[in-house]
Amino acid sequence: MGERCRNALSLDFDRRLKLEFHGTKVTSDAGLLAYRELDEALGLTTMIGSDFYDNRRDKNTQHGIIALLRQSIYSRLAGYEDTNDAERLCIDTAKRQVAGGRATERTDASTSLMGKFETEILTQPQNLDLLMNLPGIWVVKVHQRKPLKQIVLDMDSSASPTYGNQEGSAYNGYFECTCYHPLFCFNQFGDVEQALLRNSNVYS
Numbered sequence: 001m002g003e004r005c006r007n008a009l010s011l012d013f014d015r016r017l018k019l020e021f022h023g024t025k026v027t028s029d030a031g032l033l034a035y036r037e038l039d040e041a042l043g044l045t046t047m048i049g050s051d052f053y054d055n056r057r058d059k060n061t062q063h064g065i066i067a068l069l070r071q072s073i074y075s076r077l078a079g080y081e082d083t084n085d086a087e088r089l090c091i092d093t094a095k096r097q098v099a100g101g102r103a104t105e106r107t108d109a110s111t112s113l114m115g116k117f118e119t120e121i122l123t124q125p126q127n128l129d130l131l132m133n134l135p136g137i138w139v140v141k142v143h144q145r146k147p148l149k150q151i152v153l154d155m156d157s158s159a160s161p162t163y164g165n166q167e168g169s170a171y172n173g174y175f176e177c178t179c180y181h182p183l184f185c186f187n188q189f190g191d192v193e194q195a196l197l198r199n200s201n202v203y204s
Contacts, residue, residue, distance in 0.1 A: 013040035014097065014104070029078045029094040036074070036098040044138050045070055053126045063109045067101035068117045071108050074098045083114040135192040142191075152188040157181055157204045170200035 013036055039045055049066040063071075074095065075086070089095050090108035099108050109117070122131065160180040162169035171178050181200040185193045 011037055013037055014100075029074075029089075029092060032074050032078055032094050032098045035077055036070075039070075042138075042141055044141065045073070047141065048130065048134065048137065051130055052121075053124050055121060055124055062102050063099075063113065064101050065121070067099045067103055068109055068114070068121075071095070071099040071103070071114065072118060072122075083111050083118060086111040086114045132195060132197075136194050139187065139191045139193055153193065154186045154188075155183060156186070157183050168197065168200065172201055174204055 011033060045066055049064075049069070052065045052069070054065050071086070072083075075083075075089070078095075080089070086108065087110055090103075090110060092108075096103040096106075096108050103109070121127065158181070159172060159175040159177065160182070161175075161177045162179055166180075169178055169180055172181055175181075179200055181198060181202060181204075183196045183198055185195070187193055
């Protein structure tokens, strides 16, 4: 498409952004911009921002809850499994733009801040409840544009192997490993309606 189109492509979530090809300026995560555009069109992250409980008391917080949530989500979508790469990726052009907020002009959150966000802020009881129901909230939002005549639900468990002494993990005899053992509920389109993190040693 770039060969046939002279003008740069623009994005609705930030009209200042233009997509062009420059061989010397490369980001490996430009595909995240498409996810961010969908996020903006459906209002997925903004619709829940006010519901998250922020237990930070410091008045000098540099990154808002929505920007931290986006950084966490989009990092997983890009294949980064934890926060260890945040220090290196915090200056990446695409990562900064999809997170939004302060990151667009400066940098994304650091590894230590992302670690604190995921282990101290997201783990507040009311935030865990919101996160557990979040997939269903998003699915409802999507289907408001095209209502369903019927819904088929499928529940299934999954094993996520763990290493070390991670909180909540245990040995599961069926999977023959130490793991997390969440239960998922999917609809007929493959969308996750809800997830429940249970004790790891429970029966499937």
